[in-house]
Amino acid sequence: MPDQTPALKRSRLAHGGFIAALILAALAVLAGPLHRFGVIEFPIARHLLTAAAIGGPVVAIVCLVAAILARPGRGRRGRTQALVGLTLSLLVAGFIWSLVRTAMSLPMIHDITTDPADPPPFTAVLALREPGTNDPAYGGVELARQQKAAYPDIAPLVLPVTPEAAFDRALETAQTLGWQIVASDRAAGRIEAVDTTLWFGFKDDVVIRISHSPEGAVVDLRSASRIGLSDLGANAMRIRRFFAVFKDIG
Template identity: 45%
Template structure:
């Protein structure tokens, strides 16, 4: 009977670990599939997955204590699975909550904060977005400048037609969901990117223009989340990646 009791502790530990993983995954995918609102996922399901993981780890400790008190070495693999799953959930939830505290609560990033590129063709796709495309006030611009000082206009030593072609090709190389607008006459490229798990959609607008100096061009990029007050740095990271692709295309020629 004692051995069976120890075995059950291990089994329950694994069951709670599996449940924690399922709740964690479904918190995001369920929102993406329109099963529930974002508030349910963030306020209930993510914390619930952490609670389930903690219960699973507590049951694993009970198993280990019972084994230390003289029980047989039963269900070691089972309890190990429970511990690994529980820790994976806690690390994931903890990481995202930690990341949320490390970045400013802004979701609209632009290389040009004085005259941000404007969305045009993508505006109808944002009809149900909770965030609009108004860049914000000076305080918001100062916040971006403080946290992302490297997000700056990229200048190219080439004429406008070549610069636009380069900008468009770089956009095609990005792992974005779809390019919506490609207007060489207006110097405008628009696209959107869909993130995994929660399926958040962010919109990107790229403006290519002639620079003040003859024979030079400039590229400005703006990335905006459709939902959420903050973006844990995703939009700034996307702009950096895109501009790096443009630079690498220049270097490889």
């Protein structure tokens, strides 16, 4: 005797929530690469992330309701889709909101240096900056105060070596980190470079200054973002990473 069990109808709500979650994930993931490869400008990429951050909780609620309505015994299929959509939308929203929380916990600064009293100036990299980027001039006392409060560990590195030896190691470190070397002057003890971030392809400028000290040599760095008010701590992390690799090379 043929099976008379009626086929379960697919839940449109579950399917729609799942598709919406996929779209949100695509917006969040592709916003960076699309900006990195010049397809969209940064304001548009930021709007895509905002849409994903706001839409994530909404889609999560839709998927949760769909999962409840499509539970066993309700005559609908699509519960798995709804649960996958719920998980995906929460992950997307959670990731973006974690970036927001990070930004809110840090000062709105994007220019970090080991020597706020006498920050190394940018010169060679200025020609690479497009109109509308952040002012390359250092922000002065107020910026220094905010940096000290947020990143008290950022300080010059003093080494018992000659400035020439420190310069060679600094240049090797920058190359190891994959920075684009724009200018290097061993006699002047200066290196300028550009570091491109992985996700969005932001171009951040870096200047390294090597100077003489009674102990041997002093290594100072300055790292600044070309766009954006807050760097989410990226420039401080870049300086820390430089010094960590610098010490490993030595």
